[in-house]
Amino acid sequence: MNLLPVLDLGLAILVLAVAGWTIAAREAFGAVVGYVAYGLLLSIVWVRLYAPDVALTEAAIGSGVTGVLLVTSGARLRRAGGVEAAAPGLSQRVLAAALAVLVAAALAAVVLMLPEPPPTLAPEAREGLAATGLGNPVTAVLIAYRSFDTMLEKVVLLLAVVGVWSVASDRFWGGAPAPLGRARPQGALIFLDQALVPLGILVGIHIFWVGADEPGGAFQGGAILAAMWMIVMIARLTGPPRVGARWLRLALIAGPAVFLAVGLAGLGIAGNFFAYPAGFAKPIILFIEAFMVLTIAVTLPMLVAGPPRRSPEP
Amino acid sequence: MSVALDLFSLVAIGLGAFFFFAGAVGLLRFPDSLTRLHALTKADNLGLGLVVLGLLPRVESLLDALRLIAIWALIQVSGASTAQLIGRALSRRGAAE
Numbered sequence: 001m002n003l004l005p006v007l008d009l010g011l012a013i014l015v016l017a018v019a020g021w022t023i024a025a026r027e028a029f030g031a032v033v034g035y036v037a038y039g040l041l042l043s044i045v046w047v048r049l050y051a052p053d054v055a056l057t058e059a060a061i062g063s064g065v066t067g068v069l070l071v072t073s074g075a076r077l078r079r080a081g082g083v084e085a086a087a088p089g090l091s092q093r094v095l096a097a098a099l100a101v102l103v104a105a106a107l108a109a110v111v112l113m114l115p116e117p118p119p120t121l122a123p124e125a126r127e128g129l130a131a132t133g134l135g136n137p138v139t140a141v142l143i144a145y146r147s148f149d150t151m152l153e154k155v156v157l158l159l160a161v162v163g164v165w166s167v168a169s170d171r172f173w174g175g176a177p178a179p180l181g182r183a184r185p186q187g188a189l190i191f192l193d194q195a196l197v198p199l200g201i202l203v204g205i206h207i208f209w210v211g212a213d214e215p216g217g218a219f220q221g222g223a224i225l226a227a228m229w230m231i232v233m234i235a236r237l238t239g240p241p242r243v244g245a246r247w248l249r250l251a252l253i254a255g256p257a258v259f260l261a262v263g264l265a266g267l268g269i270a271g272n273f274f275a276y277p278a279g280f281a282k283p284i285i286l287f288i289e290a291f292m293v294l295t296i297a298v299t300l301p302m303l304v305a306g307p308p309r310r311s312p313e314p
Numbered sequence: 315m316s317v318a319l320d321l322f323s324l325v326a327i328g329l330g331a332f333f334f335f336a337g338a339v340g341l342l343r344f345p346d347s348l349t350r351l352h353a354l355t356k357a358d359n360l361g362l363g364l365v366v367l368g369l370l371p372r373v374e375s376l377l378d379a380l381r382l383i384a385i386w387a388l389i390q391v392s393g394a395s396t397a398q399l400i401g402r403a404l405s406r407r408g409a410a411e
Contacts, residue, residue: 188398195391 008048015041028077032070039063052215053138056207060223065300068230072180072304133282135213142217143285147274151259154292157299158252165243167307174244174312177305181234189235200228208293212282218289222296229301240305244312248298255295259288319371326368333361347404355397362386 018041022034039062046055088096125137125145132144142150181189208221232238241248262284263274270277276284337357344350366386373379 186399186402188395188402192391192395195395196388199388 011041011045011048015045028074029071032067032074035070036063036067039067053136053217053220056215056217056220057223060220060227064227065223065304068227068304072306076306131278131281132276132285133279134285136211136215136217138215139211139217139285139289143288144276144281147259147263151256151263151274154256154259154295157296158256161252161299161302164303165307168243168309172308172311174242175308175310176242176312177240177302177307178309179233179236179239180230180305181236183236185236189231190237193232193235193237197228197232200224204228204293204297208289211289212286218292219296222293223300225293225297226300229297230304233301233305240302242310242312243302243308248302251294251298252302253295255288255292258291262288323368323371326364328368330361330364330366330368333357333364337361348401351397351400351404355393358393359390362389 015038018034018038022031022038025031025034039058043055043059043063046052046058122137125141128145129135129137129140132140134140134144204221204224206221207216207224208218209216211217211221233240262276266275266277267273334357337353340353340357341350344353363386366382369382370379373382
């Protein structure tokens with residue numbers, strides 16, 4: 001007797017139920033809580049699909065960071081008092097529902113019409129693995145086979161920060177974003193920070209480091225480091241930095257800049273844009289990833305902190 | 315020996331599942347937020363602790379065992395702190411009303 005199909009079915013029903021509940025929730029905060037639970041359930045689904053890398057990313061980014069982003073945006077909207085006025089009208093909701101159904105139907109159709117066996121590049125990805133010196137094919141795909149895409153993804157993150165900062169008013173430009181969390185931090189939160197943050201930093205670096213050979217990688221590790229910085233800011237142990245600070249700007253561009261520089265160097269050394277010289281692929285990949293971890297760990301908290309709201313110190 | 319260990323795992327994990335079940339029932343049935351919080355945190359600590367205890371004889375290396383214990387400890391810390399924060403927020407809201 002095998003219980004796993006039953007558990008999978010239960011999991012699928014649970015995911016659908018939580019998704020429905022999230023859409024039906026009347027209150028913004030309730031919907032966010034539903035969304036976070038949905039993300040965590042989805043990461044279990046990814047584990048069941050034997051994709052632990054995706055599961056880690058879903059839990060860290062899809063559920064964790066996006067959840068924090070939505071909770072803080074919800075709180076800001078509530079303070080501004082604009083939530084009810086901004087509620088979409090009936091026609092807008094019908095349009096959104098129609099679009100969502102269309103996308104879901106198209107995806108379902110594609111999945112159902114896949115040829116048997118479904119086309120896959122997995123054998124090719126595994127074959128080239130030896131040349132990269134890596135053990136984790138997902139990392140190889142991200143940093144070696146389609147490195148240009150990954151570099152552009154980091155540029156997108158940078159553009160998101162520019163977008164958030166661009167809504168700052170002129171007199172605050174170069175200043176710090178408003179502090180996160182309550183004005184009077186609570187003992188429990190400070191205790192949590194003291195107990196969790198040193199461990200969290202260790203775990204973040206560990207996940208980045210093992211990402212070369214096992215599930216993990218720069219994005220997941222960077223997201224954990226970002227979460228650690230966020231809870232330190234929420235407990236008011238440190239404030240968000242001034243957006244004009246030189247070190248912050250350098251950290252924000254370090255990942256894509258180093259990636260691009262290595263890519264251009266590949267043109268001269270290995271004969272192709274984003275080609276790595278044979279035998280040195282793995283150290284170069286880890287070198288790039290280290291800077292990407294830094295950029296991700298800085299970018300995500302700055303997205304959550306929002307636009308500058310304090311005048312820059314003279 | 316292995317039968318005894320299997321039995322131990324079975325009993326510990328079964329007990330852990332029972333505590334999770336009891337916590338879920340408490341979460342659904344208890345009358346107010348503070349008692350619901352109580353049900354949830356106790357179930358988390360004991361339930362997960364017993365499940366981890368039941369899994370310990372089945373791990374392949376000492377490192378895996380330490381990892382399991384570390385996961386349990388981390389959940390203890392975050393669960394206890396979150397319960398404190400929610401409780402504090404509740405009492406503040408109660409005082410404001």
